[in-house]
Amino acid sequence: MNAPLHELLESNRRWSAEMRAQDPRFFEQLAKQQSPKYLWIGCSDSRVPATQIVDLPPGEIFVQRNVANVVSHSDLNCLSAIQFAVDILKVEHIIVVGHYGCGGVQAVLDERRLGLVDNWLRHVGDVAEKHNSMLAGLDLMPLRNARLCELNAIEQVTNVCRTTMVMDAWERGQKLSVHAWCYSLDNGHMSDLNMHVDSRAELQPAYEHALQRLLRVPVAMS
Numbered sequence: 093m094n095a096p097l098h099e100l101l102e103s104n105r106r107w108s109a110e111m112r113a114q115d116p117r118f119f120e121q122l123a124k125q126q127s128p129k130y131l132w133i134g135c136s137d138s139r140v141p142a143t144q145i146v147d148l149p150p151g152e153i154f155v156q157r158n159v160a161n162v163v164s165h166s167d168l169n170c171l172s173a174i175q176f177a178v179d180i181l182k183v184e185h186i187i188v189v190g191h192y193g194c195g196g197v198q199a200v201l202d203e204r205r206l207g208l209v210d211n212w213l214r215h216v217g218d219v220a221e222k223h224n225s226m227l228a229g230l231d232l233m234p235l236r237n238a239r240l241c242e243l244n245a246i247e248q249v250t251n252v253c254r255t256t257m258v259m260d261a262w263e264r265g266q267k268l269s270v271h272a273w274c275y276s277l278d279n280g281h282m283s284d285l286n287m288h289v290d291s292r293a294e295l296q297p298a299y300e301h302a303l304q305r306l307l308r309v310p311v312a313m314s
């Protein structure tokens with residue numbers, strides 16, 4: 093076989109055979125329905141695959157990824173993923189996952205022109221401007237990158253919480269919490285950014301708590 097991408101197709105068949113060897117009914121059961129408990133909103137970066145880095149099999153995480161894990165109130169793609177996950181799948185957790193060393197975040201800090209994507213990254217630019225004083229206090233660029241990656245994940249959690257889908261879910265008493273995490277490419281460790289929101293009333297206190305904690309702790313990159 094010498095079809096384009098044949099290595100990928102061959103490794104797919106090997107993977108499928110291995111999965112069936114471990115559990116002969118794996119695909120049969122998964123094909124009937126998905127019932128993930130988590131919605132993951134992460135960066136498109138190839139080094140941050142959702143299920144793999146938390147060691148979960150297919151079927152466990154509903155995933156939305158875009159450049160720099162942005163949740164924009166006019167992005168029909170992300171809003172639709174949130175709506176489907178909350179209303180239909182009834183996920184219990186939405187996790188916004190940033191990652192240290194994010195190229196999108198770095199492009200904002202460098203004010204580098206990349207093309208069309210600059211318009212998308214303007215959302216991260218807004219986060220940087222909002223927290224300019226915190227960022228200006230960090231003299232080394234890698235530290236500034238790390239802090240903006242953390243701030244961006246926290247700000248995107250507030251955007252998730254302000255969507256009509258999430259507010260309506262809380263209004264009707266649906267169990268749903270929203271969290272901010274940040275992943276280290278250097279050692280594969282996930283950091284909890286201590287922003288957990290499970291009701292509308294908790295959003296502001298949780299946001300302030302997370303920001304205050306960032307001011308207290310040194311920039312963590314692992």
Ligand code: CO
Pocket residue numbers: 135136137159160161191193194195196197
């Ligand atoms: Co990234």
